[in-house]
Amino acid sequence: MTEPFYLSAQWTNDFVVFSERKTWLDARDVCKSIDSVPQYNKWNLLNWYIKTKAIRNGWSGTDDVWLGMIKHQNSDVWNEERKYICQEVTMKISGQNQLERQCAVLNMSSVSPNDNLMIYASSCDKSIFGFVCLVAQGELPKGVEYYPFSEVEEKGDRRLKLNTSSDTECAISSFSIIYCFAATYFPEDKYCVAECTPMVNIPETVTLVNSSTNSTVLLRTFNKVLINYTESTLPPSTDQFPCPLESTAETSTVEIPTGGSTTSLQKLDSTSSLPELPDDTTTSMGQTTTSDDGTKTVTQIQDETTFTDLSKGTITQMSHCSTMEVYSGCLCTSQTGNIETNELNQKVLEIKKILTVNISSLSSTMRKKISAPDDRQSSLAMGTLGICVIVGVILALVVGDMVYIVSCVKYLFCCKRKHIHVQHL
CATH class of the missing domain: 3.50.4 (Hepatocyte Growth Factor)
Incomplete structure (x- = not known):
């Protein structure tokens, strides 16, 4: 059975490459019309994957495409324009000009995943290219x-x-x-x-x-790269460019479905700048930043995985980072007050009871008593060699004395027969 080959990281997406050549704002409108955003990741590995898959599906290597990153005039600051927020990123790319508003372009003729020219800058409103839309599909293990x-x-x-x-x-x-x-x-x-x-x-x-x-x-099953050759019927965009450097912050309300219900959240309009979000909390998966009203959260996820490389026999700890936007549907007001000592001690005991685990049932404890299988040819060869050495040493010690043992047994047997014969006489 043959199945398609896909790569990605923790978040599962599909990528739609549009052949229609548009300005950056017009391309952004097309992505919004299919409930997606321009592909905003600056990650070279992911962009190489998109480029490779698209070319295999018939895309021309000379037709570059817009990405969802923008830099304004008189600035060197780049922003990833996501669905609800602008995320500032640190990068400097080929063709960058501080005096011009520019957007990022994926070079479809890149020669390797480490190519420094894979992404370059071009005028957002003077240049026209095809474009890539990112359609979010969820998080692993979905897909x-x-x-x-x-x-x-x-x-x-x-x-x-x-x-x-x-x-x-x-x-x-x-x-x-x-x-x-x-x-x-x-x-x-x-x-x-x-x-x-x-x-x-x-x-x-x-x-x-x-x-x-x-x-x-x-x-x-996700992380497909699809090519769309259809012409859109949308009129030229009347939106202002997102992620401005300075502006008055007006807010509008959007309805975001959360588990079958809708939650009203504040959203920055196209003329608003992103407010500074305090670093509010840290989770085991990375950094989470939350606005004062608790409605907007941007989470940077970092997974650490310890694995054994079967091809090299090494144990390595790998960190993987990805950044996604998450919106909290809980609009809670903080409540403070005094708590009695007895109540506090009881809560501590309850938490301790919940967090206490049986050490004997931990997988780490069980693995200490289990020999994990190892199918590598090198391990099989080493084990066979070890058995041969041990058996060889034992045989070398025993064989040397085997002649003497045999002669002693024969002597005792012969003496016993002679003794019996004498008694009969």
């Missing part, structure tokens, strides 16, 4: 399909072994690394193997074959 009793025929250039307790955890741990295109989960031994490849080697498909062992293959 992952599971194939029981299967294995992947194409092995990765790097194979990472991760200790996971479920196929869902395997999907999140494996596919949060952009290089990994497939994973195999072994439920009996509670680990999975991620198949990863360099970005310069992006296959078209992944082949699955039946497996006699209890193993489940995990593949992505």
